[in-house]
Amino acid sequence: MGGVSGLIYSTLPIVVFVPANMIFNLTGAIIAALACAMVIFVIRLVRREQLSPAISGLFGVAICAYIAHRTGSAKGYFLFGIWVTLVYAGIFVLSILVRWPLVGVAWNAINGNGHSWRKHRPTLVAYDIATALWALVFGARYLVQSSLYDSSHTGWLAVARIGMGWPLTAAAVLGTVLLVRRAERDERELVDVESNSESEPNAESGPDVKAGP
Incomplete structure (x- = not known):
């Protein structure tokens, strides 16, 4: 329901996560993805977009990061x-x-x-x-x-x-x-x-x- 911007926002943490995992490690990739999601959340708030997609997007990335941390594998994301x-x-x-x-x-x-x-x-x-x-x-x-x-x-x-x-x-x-x-x-x-x-x-x-x- 987030439209074109929602598709872009949902993709950016993934784009950040994979190369960060290759350059640094899993912990670095998780931090990078969460940081990216937080920046997107702030941008949405500043632009006064609908609050529910912003919250759900940040929450979704947090869940993915948590699973990756618990499994100890990047694919867990x-x-x-x-x-x-x-x-x-x-x-x-x-x-x-x-x-x-x-x-x-x-x-x-x-x-x-x-x-x-x-x-x-x-x-x-x-x-x-x-x-x-x-x-x-x-x-x-x-x-x-x-x-x-x-x-x-x-x-x-x-x-x-x-x-x-x-x-x-x-x-x-x-x-x-x-x-x-x-x-x-x-x-x-x-x-x-x-x-x-x-x-x-x-x-x-x-x-x-x-x-x-």
């Missing part, structure tokens, strides 16, 4: 993000199975449209597809990054984290916007058809004719 992607993928899939696709819920909640969209099957299917698209993105991230984690390719983990972040997110956003616009257009058309059918007089009954005296 990526472990939290790997499991988060799996959880996200599961949530998106579950929302489709229970017939409350998460993209539809989020989009209509933000725009205050209520739950009428669930009554139109084409609209519901469009939101299902958009939600499945995000589930696929998170699932792909988990599979690739967990494989790199198991093989201890820390450098490639950073590349995968960044490479599967911006491009896949941009593709998913584009697909979501196209599907949502189509869903809204189909829903409006269905509502118009239903309204017209209710307002049109019954052609078979013909006009009312008063009987003569």
Whole structure:
């Protein structure tokens, strides 16, 4: 939800962490990542951006740094993000199975449209597809990054984290916007058809004719 700036901010601690680990050591890399996250936090406060992304970003980096410290391995920095992607993928899939696709819920909640969209099957299917698209993105991230984690390719983990972040997110956003616009257009058309059918007089009954005296 942080937009383009959120994507950049979430990437910078990773960009700092990997080379710092190569130049110094794990402790130095952890300090560098935390310092970078703190600077980003201050910048967001100064720019008066939304407070929740700033706090969650700093908190996320702190968790990753803590796991890396506890495991004693640089690749541990990526472990939290790997499991988060799996959880996200599961949530998106579950929302489709229970017939409350998460993209539809989020989009209509933000725009205050209520739950009428669930009554139109084409609209519901469009939101299902958009939600499945995000589930696929998170699932792909988990599979690739967990494989790199198991093989201890820390450098490639950073590349995968960044490479599967911006491009896949941009593709998913584009697909979501196209599907949502189509869903809204189909829903409006269905509502118009239903309204017209209710307002049109019954052609078979013909006009009312008063009987003569």
